[in-house]
Amino acid sequence: MVNLQTFAGARVLITGGLGFIGSNLAHRLVELGANVTLVDSLIPEYGGNLYNIAGIEDRVRVNIADVRDEYSMNYLVQGQDVLFNLAGQTSHLDSMRNPYIDLDINCRAQLSILEACRKHNPGITVVYASTRQIYGKPNYLPVDERHLLHPVDVNGINKMAGEWYHILYNNVYGIRACALRLTNTYGPRMRVKDARQTFLGIWIRNVIEGKPIQVWGDGSQLRDFTYIDDCVDALLLAALHPAASGQIFNLGGLEVISLRDLAALTVEVAGGGSFEIIPYPADRKPIDIGDYYADDRRIRTMLGWQPRIDLRTGLARTIAFYREHRHHYWDVQVEGV
Template sequence: MSVADFYKGRRVMITGGLGFIGSNLARHLVDLGADILLVDSLIPDYGGNLFNISGIEARVRVNVADVRQASTMNYLVRDREVIFNLAGQVSHIDSMRDPHTDLDINCRSQLTLLEACRHHNPEAKVVYASTRQIYGKPEFLPVTEQHLVRPTDVNGINKAAGEYYHLVYNNVFGVRATALRLTNVYGPRQLMKHNRQGFIAWFIRLALQDQEIQVFGDGSQVRDFVYVDDVVSAFLEAGRCEACDGEAFNVGGDEHLAHRDLVKVLIELAGTGRYRFVEWPPEKKAIDIGSFYADSSRFMRASGWTPRVSFREGLTRTLAFYRQHMAHYVEPSAASAGG
């Protein structure tokens, strides 16, 4: 059965559905004819943004709710066939400054959702958004799923726990679940109000506003970048892949770039911006993992997925989106300052 046939009319729920990846996933599911419920807490400073579903509002249902609320989740999961569980706190720095909130959102909320499925909809398939951060500093590159899980920050620890909850509920309670360990995802609709949720959207904002980009150290750290449409495709494949049940997979890009090279390409494509190398801030250096890129071949073999959008193409699309819609992603004064 094709992806289009599988999702046509299928009852889907996306937690974190007004966020970066969730809203892009929703747009693809609308095109596939799915019955879509978006759940998002719209917590300030997180990624939820009602503009992210501009143009598809009439074709999705939105429930503004906190995934930590058991009574709410018990009700919302009842008739959903596939649940894409993307709600979470993703800032590494915030997790170190406020570890209890990170624990609450990335652990307790996952248990709340899984318990709701266990007791009220055990037939649901759950796909969880995990992260490369659970690996910590790589011992070898590219990183495979055989690498030890040794997080360097509180967020990585709690995301690892959230992932394992899903796999335990798959193995013990029969709630089918798959975890996707995402690397550096970029693209339209990503939060850029601040720089605590990943550096690439922040770099894009600075370039478009013709400001200086500060690159830590000598910019030699290498990352793999994966465009959001490719990540959406990975979630859609995982949601229908029976061989993926009970497994965790890497999902990354097939191009590896040093930060300094990324910035050069970004400034070239944007036509604005400049960069300067600066010393590492101590709080960031303490949790930096150095170079990282993942081997996604295991997921490719299991699901048939492959990344299709090159970094230059993805960055070109992303810049075009923010040139048109920047005002919806930054504070009004900052938007006007950027022209």
């Protein structure tokens, strides 16, 4: 059984550390007594937000740097015990509009990070945040790790390459690395000012502002969702468990729900609001994956991970967070301040 108290005194580096997942992970690691360094570029189009570390800002080290900067990464990986490699370009639409930027961040930069580890800290443990997007349109459900990979956008292709660079460096160079294929992670501190990170973020913003939630298509598409606390649990387990080395794991959630029902649940939990079913925007339809939900038995069996937060509870916590802190997430732009 993995003991998370092992992180006490550990030196931990988080790329994308001021973003959604990275900052929530940082809060947990600080509670566990880790020495945490956060790396983030604070580029406005991405998820970094200094308010995400409110309450722990004096207990973490923040380095404003871009993972594409090889010299910075060569320095930052030195002396670290664990690297949670979470930095990335997450917008599927942006990847189609600006494929070279996506290639730079999600592919080339990942190779540079791994080279920095190989040259300057080969004993480090690396946990990489991959995505279910690399599966593309599922051939069967639920989707397990043996499913064919056929991404439907540039982002999925580059994330797939980034994932496999990590597995290659594990297998060839002995750098302990694994990948978690995340699916619809949501919760406090996620980007909600637009849909670049997750559609659920803009849904929550709209319901709080009294605007209708827009459900694209017919609303029958099935999805599963991982609450951020459960995602953080999985990242921590993957970093510590000996069986994780060289492995790839799906993350899922406790329930599968249609987007129409999710919109209705969001309105119900918020205590008001509405939703509307509208046709797909022309630029979105070609990269839609239809139904998707994960078979995550592998991580449950091998690492002992178990999601704990149901969708209703997670939505309630998330909506309450943004009602209290909305000023820091969309009324003014604090990113880069």
